[in-house]
Amino acid sequence: MRFDPENVGFGRHETFALRYSWLPKGFQALQDNPEIFSSEDATVVLGVGKNMVNAIRYWLLASQLIELNEGRGYQPTPVGEALFGKKGYDPYLEDEATIWLIHWLIVTNPQQATAWYWFFNEFHKPDFVSQEVATSLYDFVSQRKLKTAATTVKNDASIVLRMYARSRGNGRTPIEEALDSPLALLNLITQSPGGRSYTSRPSEREGLPIGILGYALADLFRNLELNELPIEDLMYSKEGIASPGAVFRLTENALITKLEKLMHEMPGVFEIRESAGIHQCYLLEKVDPAVFIRFHYSSETQEVAA
Template sequence: MVSIAPNHKSLEYRFDQVSFGRHQTFHLRYAWLTKGFQAMSADPRAFDGDESTVTLGVGKNMVVAIHYWLQATRIAERRPAGLCPTALGQAVFAEDGLDPYLEDEATIWLIHWLLATNGAQATVWRWFFNHFHQAEFSLPEAGNALTRFVQERLGNKAPPKTMVNDLRILLRMYEPSAVGPRVPLEDALDSPLSVLGLMRALPESNRHRSAAEERDGPPDGIFGYAITDLFDQIGLRTLPIGELMYGRPGFPALGAVFRLTENALITKLERIIRCLPGRFALREQAGVHQLYSLRDAIDPMDYLRSHYRRGQPANTR
């Protein structure tokens, strides 16, 4: 059994731990997690010295950005020895790991969950996918809502401009890029998260759409990982469907993170129960549908292994 608890960041909001603007205005790019993981695995101080630009083959600001995204996606963390893989990062991105080169779209769904539940290091991502429920919006509308949330709920006085810049990066990461003769090649390279279909720019307007849908993703193994991860962090044996959909106070909202309708959420829960029997069950108590954990402890990695072990074909891009 692979235990991720010692290196796993809590999914609960810590109001004294929020961050904004640490990406140097660079969105996450396809090769960065693999490249950064390999560099820190060879040398935990790979990001600290003057040679980091040579080691990683990018400019100084991009080195800082890669360093940030490795931590924001929870596959690395700072320790006294330097930047080191988490147990989950090692399981997925090691040379003999489950998917070190992001060849399976399931891994991108996993990265989305890890990023969208990291309130301490990816505060805007956590807010957007758990608390912002406006299906269509403009950047100013989202910026105003974010500013109010941060000031009222987190007690943080981060500059609104910095938070809006984070929102711009979030949009850049999740919306497929428009490719044309006036778009530089570097800017046309999508973030891996854009393949998930969780957001799109509305044509001929300055508005965007990110709405709950009856979508196919995430795959069962990733959805099971997320459920188990959530139960593990909350420390309960049962959760009402409403809390899984919209969130328990202080914790992520499973349905909202994956932009699922309630019907799609229940359908996926039923599939998860069949995927690995004897771990979860759906029951009704006093007219309230709830998901029950049937064991004192369930290893989230069981679900990841169940996906990759089946040898599902990689998503070709």
């Protein structure tokens, strides 16, 4: 979760943006064969070309749904199992909450997806054109002396926009990729009608479930090994650490409102108090972030049953 200039990842996606079916398809293939991504029949099983096999593996790693199992290929992570496992909550990626969670998991993984971490935590222009994103990302890379080629940086900047912005039919983005990226549903980046400029601004994000925000908060506290954080640190990224407010593009009012609702629905986990004039969020007891995944999907199941 913490940005480390010694451990970064650029250009590992084989120039392919994440597509809708790739995560469930790749995860389920891995369950059947832990060595699927090095198998000769991977292209047949997954129904894609060799470069796309590598891209599927990359996006599963970037999304923290799988991890390297030394000597035995790859294995599911607990969050991957919870979402896409044989008894997973959303094996076919049908719940928008899963997409919000995947977004959090990618953007808080700077080791695998540095450009994605950078865009949502370090790039602060609300209105911009694609060239500004590429230039700013290259400046970020240069200032921190990160070892990667300028063309790779440019490609990553382009794919960030391609994955999150719905196509406006400008003819430059392959239509199948524009339609197939699940992250575009979140409207975290919008493209102008002419396709020449973009916007990424904080808003109320009514579609962001409180259970997913709860997961993000618990994940943040666990990784930082803290039990209190100023609300400001939950809103704005500092010292190379992702923040929920920035990652989900929330206004401060929206963050507080969702936090209050979360505290009401799941009492005894988080609390907001004022200390020395600073509003702080406290973690009252150590909690596995998976609790919030269960909370969301169990609530969804009960609502559907009702």
